[in-house]
Amino acid sequence: MPLLLSLLLAAAPLATLPEPQAAPVEETAPVDWDREFGVVRKERDPVTGEIPLDPYPQSDANAGAAPFKGETMARAFGGQAGIRKITDRALDFSLLDPRIEAIFAEHDMVRLRRTLFEQVCFILSAGCHYSGREMKVAHKSLGTTRADLNALVEHLQQAMREAGVPFPAQNRLLAKLAPMDRTITER
Numbered sequence: 001m002p003l004l005l006s007l008l009l010a011a012a013p014l015a016t017l018p019e020p021q022a023a024p025v026e027e028t029a030p031v032d033w034d035r036e037f038g039v040v041r042k043e044r045d046p047v048t049g050e051i052p053l054d055p056y057p058q059s060d061a062n063a064g065a066a067p068f069k070g071e072t073m074a075r076a077f078g079g080q081a082g083i084r085k086i087t088d089r090a091l092d093f094s095l096l097d098p099r100i101e102a103i104f105a106e107h108d109m110v111r112l113r114r115t116l117f118e119q120v121c122f123i124l125s126a127g128c129h130y131s132g133r134e135m136k137v138a139h140k141s142l143g144t145t146r147a148d149l150n151a152l153v154e155h156l157q158q159a160m161r162e163a164g165v166p167f168p169a170q171n172r173l174l175a176k177l178a179p180m181d182r183t184i185t186e187r
């Protein structure tokens with residue numbers, strides 16, 4: 001009998017071990033971490049691509065400088081198309097400049113490209129209104145320094161040079177922007 005039993009056991013297929021089971025995953029609803037931490041994300045406007053701001057008083061006076069008289073300056077800058085190229089280029093250089101790029105990160109560059117263009121266009125009397133905020137309000141809490149301002153002005157100069165703006169016209173625009181220093185820099 002023991003011999004028969006051992007023969008039967010030898011012929012029987014090896015007992016199959018149970019497949020290892022994956023630990024059961026607890027089904028929980030995904031956590032809305034933005035809500036948990038009170039993060040408010042503002043959606044960009046689908047038409048303008050800008051992040052809407054709370055309403056504020058709009059006026060050309062917010063541009064912080066009186067416009068030039070006549071058309072000479074607008075012509076020296078190549079009209080609106082030339083001004084757009086120059087302000088965009090100055091911002092492109094700024095975003096590549098390790099000294100100041102971090103100040104622009106996290107801010108709405110779509111809006112800044114539009115408002116900086118409008119501001120310069122208004123000051124040069126090239127046919128625009130400025131719809132942005134006052135300089136003091138727009139730069140509040142950015143912590144910009146005189147060195148940051150110098151870096152931005154370097155980029156504006158480079159952009160104006162590239163666009164072939166005559167040197168005296170470059171200086172006349174810079175002279176309009178220079179007094180804004182007090183309202184823009186904090187240290």
Ligand code: HEM
Nearest residue numbers: 100103104107108115116119132133138144148149152177
């Ligand atoms: C004369 C020099 C400057 C002029 C004419 C100027 C002009 C402007 C304008 C028109 C706006 C938009 C206002 C609005 O959104 O309503 C703005 C915002 C801003 N500027 Fe300037 N700016 C100057 C200097 C600087 C400097 C030196 C920095 C930093 C390096 C800087 C960083 C910014 C940033 C980050 C914003 C966006 C603020 C926000 O989104 O709330 N600006 N500036």
